[in-house]
Amino acid sequence: MSTTPDFLAQQHDLRDPSPWLALYLDQSTPLPDKVKAAWLADSSSASRQYLLPFLRPLARAAIVLFQVIKVFVPRKWAHSRLLHRLLAWGLQRFVSPEANWLILRHFHLGSQVLAFIGANSPVPVATAPLEPADIDALKEDMFLQHDLNLFNFVIRLNQALRAQGLQLRKAERVDFSMIREPALQIEDMPHGRLNFLDLQSAIELFTPLYQLMLTDNDFWRAANSLQLDETIGIYAATVLDAPEHLILVNNKHPLVPLSTLRAGHRLVIHGLSTEMLHSLLMKFRDARAAAPL
Template identity: 30%
Template sequence: MADSRRRPRSPFLRALEFDDSLPIQPEAVRLWLNDIESPTRWSLRPLLQFLLAMLLHLIWFVKRLPLPQFRAHGLLQRLICWFCTHFVSPSANQLILRHFATESNILNFLIDNCPEVSVEPLTLYPSRIEDMLDASFVKHDQELFRAIEEMGLWRQRPAPLAPQAISWAHWRPLAESDFELPRRRTQVLDFESAHALFMCLFCLLLTREEYRDAINGFNLDQSIAIRVGQLIGDPTLAEMAYNKYPHYLVGPWNLSQRFLMHGFFTEYLYARLERLRLASVASKPRP
């Protein structure tokens, strides 16, 4: 619910609280609406995105030159975690932590239901900002690529899996209590403003190949949705993916929106699968 100290939400935002036509958990909606109402999103964010998008393209250009490459993964993660701890709002921080878990769950769902190959499941489920020092954003990207590679060429399913045949062996349902996010008075920055600040750091402190792969990894959303849709018999899942056509590599243009829509995609697909899991649990006969 809206904070009683704030102005009442607009009719559109109130409608969003109840629109679950696209599958999404109420907790994710609450966090996102809190973030939308952050003053920094409507005042600071447009300026940050305008200025830092120009800086990002400059760094991107320099990194593409035939110069020696360098990386500083540890420094990158320490800076992000410090900034999140002190300046990013709890709602935005929880959305970041949820993203690790939603994507890990989706990939683990694919791994669990591809018995033809043996793939190590993902373990990236940070519950605190400090956990991201290990479960890093770089590792998050690399684990996605590893899982897709190790699953090998996708085998077209002649029919979807029966509900009782679906494996949830490494699925971890999310609850608000899973996350530990103490609040500081300085934590006021919204999700999109924080990303605008982070994106230049990523480009600078990764090699050009690592950064190129990271910003193009979003386009695997469509591939993942197609695979999950075949397993559960729902071809409409591909429509949830804003980022598509992974064979067409892109640069950092429109990165903020593509990043945000990747986050929505994982929330949508996680919620769709969690509904399916809960329905299968409810349908099992009790002993």
């Protein structure tokens, strides 16, 4: 099955240039062509253009409603396993191949970035990689575990550094052994007749469900984990001694928690920031491999 986006299949019209083609050809953002094509195909879909504007206000209203409902239920009430089964079911049956591919990639890339920082720290820190091979693997509380892994890594890394009176610094010999392209393929994602929902619409729909079926603490932590994008970007830039690349990793200041109403939109930015950071690490890895010894 062909996965070539429409904007790549059409002829360039000088009187009506495609903005998606311009973004794809632009090389200021360090993304592999296949990733950028999937991202822009998803962004230019009819689902995102016509469905998202209606879904977003309804989803945010649902977040407010569920927040009120949660006042009247026990504080520890949660159904994480059911939540993850519902998320996997929705992804399998309704979400586009490009969006599903980008979601699965995110777990792999995030795990590799944390492993990179942990391995290159002055005090090496082990990580717990999440590398789902397919959508069914997400049923094992993987979305929740992704958030837990991020906060636990920041805590463990800084506890280890503080215990020895050290700070993260440029690595003398950077270890890129964990940085690689995941084996996931768009062609292996579900291609059913109902698999049309774009990434942003899917996230906006799933966010209220995430809030409803987790504890307030779990949902708040998940929403505010997005603000650690800059933190992780600073760690990687410090190891590489390349602070100029931090402009590509941006999801608000980590010390200023934001409202959970915009969590869906910020989750999309989180995914793109992870893709950017991983792509930069791949470029540094390849440059180091090509350099003479």
